[in-house]
Amino acid sequence: MAKQFLCILNPISGGDIDRNDIKDWIKGNLHGIELTIWETTGDNDCEKIKSIVDESSWDGILIGGGDGTVKMVVSAILETSIPLGIIPLGSANGLATCLGIHGVSDAIYAVKKDKVMAMDLLRINGEISLHLSDFGFNAGLVKKFSNQTQRGMMSYFKSTLSQFFEMRPYRFEVNIDHKKIKIEAKMVVIANGSYYGTGANINPQGKMDDGYLEVIALNPDGLEDLVGLSLDLFRGELSDSPITKIWSGHEVEIKNYDGADFQIDGEVMPETEFVHVICEKQKVHFFSLIKN
Ligand SMILES: Nc1ncnc2c1ncn2[C@@H]1O[C@H](COP(=O)(O)OP(=O)(O)OP(=O)(O)O)[C@@H](O)[C@H]1O
Numbered sequence: 001m002a003k004q005f006l007c008i009l010n011p012i013s014g015g016d017i018d019r020n021d022i023k024d025w026i027k028g029n030l031h032g033i034e035l036t037i038w039e040t041t042g043d044n045d046c047e048k049i050k051s052i053v054d055e056s057s058w059d060g061i062l063i064g065g066g067d068g069t070v071k072m073v074v075s076a077i078l079e080t081s082i083p084l085g086i087i088p089l090g091s092a093n094g095l096a097t098c099l100g101i102h103g104v105s106d107a108i109y110a111v112k113k114d115k116v117m118a119m120d121l122l123r124i125n126g127e128i129s130l131h132l133s134d135f136g137f138n139a140g141l142v143k144k145f146s147n148q149t150q151r152g153m154m155s156y157f158k159s160t161l162s163q164f165f166e167m168r169p170y171r172f173e174v175n176i177d178h179k180k181i182k183i184e185a186k187m188v189v190i191a192n193g194s195y196y197g198t199g200a201n202i203n204p205q206g207k208m209d210d211g212y213l214e215v216i217a218l219n220p221d222g223l224e225d226l227v228g229l230s231l232d233l234f235r236g237e238l239s240d241s242p243i244t245k246i247w248s249g250h251e252v253e254i255k256n257y258d259g260a261d262f263q264i265d266g267e268v269m270p271e272t273e274f275v276h277v278i279c280e281k282q283k284v285h286f287f288s289l290i291k292n
Pocket residue numbers: 010011012013014015040041042043065066067068069070089090091092093094266
């Protein structure tokens with residue numbers, strides 16, 4: 001009997017992508033799987049998905065959209081163990097990148113391979129975080145970019161440039177598994193995954209199913225540090241150094257003394273002075289192409 005998969009498609013994520021071609025391509029390539037396509041509406045989708053999921057017995061769910069769509073579906077199916085496959089159709093696709101899925105064909109291949117990872121999930125002040133959240137430089141960049149009326153690479157480049165000129169250190173207190181550390185850093189990352197959507201590997205040692213989260217503090221000073229840091233990020237060689245500190249644990253609290261910007265999985269948060277983070281081990285199941 002054919003497997004039953006639900007395919008949840010966001011019709012607007014990622015800008016001008018022709019979804020009709022993608023729908024045909026997915027249908028034509030997933031042999032032995034019967035696909036029911038449902039499009040998000042932007043209005044109360046989480047509740048709608050909960051009832052669709054409850055109505056039938058699904059062998060898998062494909063999610064075509066960006067990180068926001070993935071997170072919404074995760075919160076709708078959290079009490080189930082239905083495996084989720086990401087079709088990266090967002091503008092950033094951070095979680096898909098962490099799972100080794102870089103395009104539609106990877107998404108199909110991951111489902112065909114049927115390799116499912118039970119992935120950890122972080123709760124940050126109760127809110128779900130699936131891959132990377134951070135205070136400081138990058139969160140400020142995400143904020144600038146999301147305030148731009150234009151999208152695309154040029155707009156991203158402009159936001160990045162102005163963010164570099166405003167770069168400054170912030171004071172934090174990090175309490176990881178009951179060990180308190182006071183630091184100054186331009187950016188503090190709370191990591192479950194390893195990769196930003198740009199491909200920068202911020203957490204090369206991190207595993208998404210080990211029950212541990214990583215806290216990474218970056219404090220580059222001057223152009224030479226920045227160039228070295230960028231090379232480490234793109235080569236996947238970031239490690240402890242005078243400008244980089246990495247800690248691992250199950251639970252962390254961070255006090256943000258200087259009002260650094262904060263983002264969770266690409267979504268800018270309101271002013272955040274304090275976070276409590278716990279790592280919930282192997283809570284959500286994803287088709288993945290990473291070796292672990
Ligand atoms: N039919 C729809 N009409 C308008 N908005 C929608 C619709 N369906 C979903 N949305 C909105 O899409 C947003 C989620 O988009 P998502 O984050 O997946 O894509 P993105 O912003 O392009 O990608 P990324 O998060 O990777 O940058 C939510 O704000 C949701 O309300």
